Amino acid sequence: MNDILQRIATAVERGKTDRDAPYPPDLRGEEGAAELTARALQQGIPPERVLADALVQGMQAVGDRFERGQAFLPDLLIAARAMTAAMAHLRPAFESGAVQHRGTFVVGTVAGDLHDIGKRIVAMVMEGNGWKVVDLGINVPAARFLEAIPGQDRCVVGLSALLTTTMPAMENTVRTIKAQHPEVPVFVGGAPVTAEFGARIGADGYFPNPQGLVRHLGRRGV
Amino acid sequence: MASPAAPMTPRGRLLTALARGVPDRLPVTTHHVMPSFLERDLGGADADAFFARFGLDPIRWVAAYRPDATKGQYFAEPDPAAPPRVAAPDCRIRIETSRQAAARTVRLRYETPQKTLTMRIEEDAHTGWITERLVREKTDVDVLAEHLPVLLCDVEAVNRQADTFGERGLVRGMVPGFDPYGQPGCWQDAAQLFGIEALILATFEDPAWVHHFLRVLCERKKATLRSMRGARFDLVELGGGDASTTVISPALFETFVQPYDTELIALAREVGQRIVYHTCGGMMPILEAIADMGPAAMETFTPPAMGGDADLAAAKRRIGHRVCLIGGFDQVHHFRGCTPATTRAAVRRCFAAAGGGGGFILAPSDHFFEADLELLEAFADEARRCVYA
Numbered sequence A: 001m002n003d004i005l006q007r008i009a010t011a012v013e014r015g016k017t018d019r020d021a022p023y024p025p026d027l028r029g030e031e032g033a034a035e036l037t038a039r040a041l042q043q044g045i046p047p048e049r050v051l052a053d054a055l056v057q058g059m060q061a062v063g064d065r066f067e068r069g070q071a072f073l074p075d076l077l078i079a080a081r082a083m084t085a086a087m088a089h090l091r092p093a094f095e096s097g098a099v100q101h102r103g104t105f106v107v108g109t110v111a112g113d114l115h116d117i118g119k120r121i122v123a124m125v126m127e128g129n130g131w132k133v134v135d136l137g138i139n140v141p142a143a144r145f146l147e148a149i150p151g152q153d154r155c156v157v158g159l160s161a162l163l164t165t166t167m168p169a170m171e172n173t174v175r176t177i178k179a180q181h182p183e184v185p186v187f188v189g190g191a192p193v194t195a196e197f198g199a200r201i202g203a204d205g206y207f208p209n210p211q212g213l214v215r216h217l218g219r220r221g222v
Numbered sequence B: 001m002a003s004p005a006a007p008m009t010p011r012g013r014l015l016t017a018l019a020r021g022v023p024d025r026l027p028v029t030t031h032h033v034m035p036s037f038l039e040r041d042l043g044g045a046d047a048d049a050f051f052a053r054f055g056l057d058p059i060r061w062v063a064a065y066r067p068d069a070t071k072g073q074y075f076a077e078p079d080p081a082a083p084p085r086v087a088a089p090d091c092r093i094r095i096e097t098s099r100q101a102a103a104r105t106v107r108l109r110y111e112t113p114q115k116t117l118t119m120r121i122e123e124d125a126h127t128g129w130i131t132e133r134l135v136r137e138k139t140d141v142d143v144l145a146e147h148l149p150v151l152l153c154d155v156e157a158v159n160r161q162a163d164t165f166g167e168r169g170l171v172r173g174m175v176p177g178f179d180p181y182g183q184p185g186c187w188q189d190a191a192q193l194f195g196i197e198a199l200i201l202a203t204f205e206d207p208a209w210v211h212h213f214l215r216v217l218c219e220r221k222k223a224t225l226r227s228m229r230g231a232r233f234d235l236v237e238l239g240g241g242d243a244s245t246t247v248i249s250p251a252l253f254e255t256f257v258q259p260y261d262t263e264l265i266a267l268a269r270e271v272g273q274r275i276v277y278h279t280c281g282g283m284m285p286i287l288e289a290i291a292d293m294g295p296a297a298m299e300t301f302t303p304p305a306m307g308g309d310a311d312l313a314a315a316k317r318r319i320g321h322r323v324c325l326i327g328g329f330d331q332v333h334h335f336r337g338c339t340p341a342t343t344r345a346a347v348r349r350c351f352a353a354a355g356g357g358g359g360f361i362l363a364p365s366d367h368f369f370e371a372d373l374e375l376l377e378a379f380a381d382e383a384r385r386c387v388y389a
Helices: A003-014 A033-042 A047-067 A073-096 A117-128 A142-148 A164-180 A195-200 A210-219 B010-018 B035-041 B047-054 B140-147 B155-168 B186-194 B196-205 B207-226 B250-270 B284-292 B312-319 B340-354 B373-385
Strands: A104-109 A132-135 A155-160 A186-189 B059-061 B092-100 B103-111 B116-123 B128-132 B170-174 B235-239 B275-278 B297-299 B324-329 B360-364
Touching: A003 A033, A003 A047, A003 A073, A033 A047, A033 A073, A047 A073, A047 A117, A047 A210, A073 A117, A073 B196, A104 A117, A104 A142, A117 A132, A117 A155, A117 A210, A117 B196, A142 A164, A155 A164, A164 A186, A186 A195, A186 A210, B010 B155, B010 B170, B010 B360, B047 B059, B047 B373, B059 B155, B116 B140, B140 B207, B155 B170, B186 B196, B186 B207, B186 B250, B196 B207, B196 B250, B207 B250, B235 B250, B250 B275, B250 B284, B284 B297, B284 B312, B312 B324, B312 B340, B324 B340, B340 B360, B340 B373
Parallel strands: A104 A132, A104 A155, A155 A186, B059 B170, B170 B235, B235 B275, B275 B297, B297 B324, B324 B360
Antiparallel strands: B092 B103, B103 B116, B116 B128
């Protein structure tokens, strides 16, 4: 891999956002994901290559460690933040059409549930994997998902719930979306949610971590 | 310890398990009993009636605080749906409540000479949550430290409850650092006051400030704990799910959670209080680290099917000789939507995994909001049949 792409991947994996970021201490004062990405683009490396060969690789590395129990949610959070800082430099390429999104990921925490952190990490990881993200936030009623879906290219929906009391709202949201947009895949996640529950409420899949969803969509050729 | 011949009282049974002894049978109880469940499924029965109806070993939660008259503190205007709030001459509290559909919004203003801090809480039939954090700027912690009253225990009120409850079960309390929405552990409190995502990021960006914040909360909790001397709680809760490894890493736990809560547990022991460390979420990577803090008991041992990671048998092997284990039961899958036989089998699996040699209290791993009554009956009945031969 190109040296600068490798350095971007490492910066993302280790959560080094920019030069001013004090973490990680051994990289203090060095360029972070933001500056390195800007420099890679200046060197003429295509944005899609920066995305695929650097950002995705960095998130993949930390995601793999997360799946093996060797990394934890803060590691994902800080890596995703570094990746978001880098994405700011790639966004113009997506907006101009020079680089195509893989699709649109409409995501939200279901009605009655105000938990944000898990949903935000999934959203950041999806963006770092080339998806346009429409984050509807927390406590999102089913009707807002219906409003958000029309017109989105290759739309995929992600629903999060962290409370057992809001799992019925997740079911209602899945069924509402499927009634009007049966072609739109709906995926679910969150601490009390299981694959069995997801299947029962008509979701297209359950993933306990963002990498699982990314891999699944990759296998589907999206 | 040999198994006693005569049935124990519920309190005796629970205390025996807390001391890692062998009770007459498997103690079985719950964490909180949610008011919405009592209202909807049991016609508004109270918690005592709930425990009696199902034959569970009862728990009574007691939260009783008093203003410090020597500092001019007083109870603020009452909020009919909440315990009285302690105000002070340099910290006036204004409370506004409003209701929209099933949700209730409570807006709190803490007016101090330095700054007015605000907080908003929303509640529905099941639970409450914070929608506006009290600490929004880092310097807000210093305002909190300087002016907001520390809660002091009303020992007489606690002991009146303990006298009334007698041998019927355990009197449980917690160590709040702040009112309202005070949480037991220092990290848990900080997470509620500042937001967990912001707090995690601050550990990377400004760890000195996070330590300052935690130190402020720790010292406040120490004052609360000292005031609990003589209060006849059987068990006092510390910790919280935001310190679980489904939220933070073992490294963050060891750096930002363990040092502060260890101090509190040591002080609790000095003032005669027994601590249960509550970690609803991932526990397995930090089992020994929690036990090292010196609690008498640990909960909730949430199983993987509920988003936790507990392996009860492994936990029993690793720390069962050091602490009592509380929880372990999957209430999401075995209090609803299954057969009583399935629920009974789940009880037996928990007993087989963690019941050996005593020191285990079976309970749902944290709250439950919904339950089929026949499954609750099966849960309690099967647990009562789990005896120590």
